[in-house]
Amino acid sequence: MDAISFHTAGIDYAVAPLGTAFTSRQAQILARRTGKVLLCFDSDEAGKKAAERACSIAEAAGLNASVVMVGEGKDASEILEKSGVDALKKIPDYSISSGEFLIRRSEELFDMATVEGKSKASSFLYPYLDALGTEVKKNGFLEIVGRRLGINPTALLADYVKATALDMSHASRAGKDKNFSPKPQGSAARTADYFFMTALLLKPEVFPSVRESIGQEDFEDPRAREVFQALAEAWQNGINETASILPLIGDASIRRFVVSVAASGELDLDIDKVIKDGLNQFLTRKLEKERLKLTMDIAKASPQGSGQDASVGLLELLKTKMTLDKEISRLKGEVDE
Secondary structure (H helix, E strand, C coil): HHHHHHCCCCCCCCCCCCCCCCCHHHHHHHHHHCCEEEEECCCCCCHHHHHHHHHHHHHCCCCCEEECCCCCCCHHHHHHHHHHHHHHHHHHCEEEEEHHHHHHHHHHHHCCHHHHHHHHHHHHHHHHHHHCCCCHHHHHHHHEEEEEEECCCCHHHHHHHHHHHHHHHHHHHHHCCCCCCCCHHHCCCCCCHHHHHHEEEEEHHHHHHCCCCHHHCCCCCHHHHHHHHHHHHHHHHHCCCCHHHHHHCCCHHHHHHHHHHHHHHHCCCCCHHHHHHHHHHHHHHHHHHHHHHCCCCCHHHHHHHHHHHHHHHHHHHHHHHHHHHHHHHHHHHHHHC
16 A cells, blocks of 8 residues: 555655565565665554665665655555645655664664663674675775764674674584584574575575475474575576575575585585485484374374274374385485495
């Protein structure tokens, strides 16, 4: 409705994501037709959070993004209804840059009079820094942030570099030491599924032959699910290069992890084996879950069943379990080779 309201007011370049969140794919489509985008969201908390994410997505796609927030508690349709066409036409005139929006947002969310508040504000801006395309843009933004928030720009840069280097150091150590397993640090923890999907993203031409055996919902790690979704979207649209698939991933930390793994060189020699082993481990875990459920069904059937039909049913369950046992042993044997 908001897009229709803008068109009614003569702003004929307004588009909407049709009820879904603004995605990297949508940003890429826009980037083919324009170099800049004006983001317009409601002024409630949900709208502000949506704007935060959209800023990084737009910048990562190479769009020069600005943000305009409509009046408190209002949307474009309400403005058109209550204040008329002229009021709605003026909204684009009050836009601010995406960087300025995020700085104001950090001032709103965190207590800048405290060290802890400044630290949280800095971390809050990391995804946007990840999205900025050049070091010049990043350094320029850090200078502005330093002045506005009262933080030394050099310290800001140092903390950001440390955060960026965290995944790189994990990847580098893992490549040198097969026994290395990084300690879980929130969303930074490296899992088998996450690494498997990272390898697939670095060799996307293998994905079509693998996708029939795996499903997005089967991954326990949400980051693996997001990589799978990006690969599936890329495959459907004929995109088969890692550099073109990365922008489809909305989470900047995932993009950074993939790049760090590629830079470490740990997959240069054995990426095919990593993909094969990752697929086998994934399928093994999936079958083991099925076997556990089947074992529970057998346990329930054994003492309760009676008569020929119950015996036949139990026999079928046992045969199915034997088939699963054999397949799991085969998969584990391939992994151990």
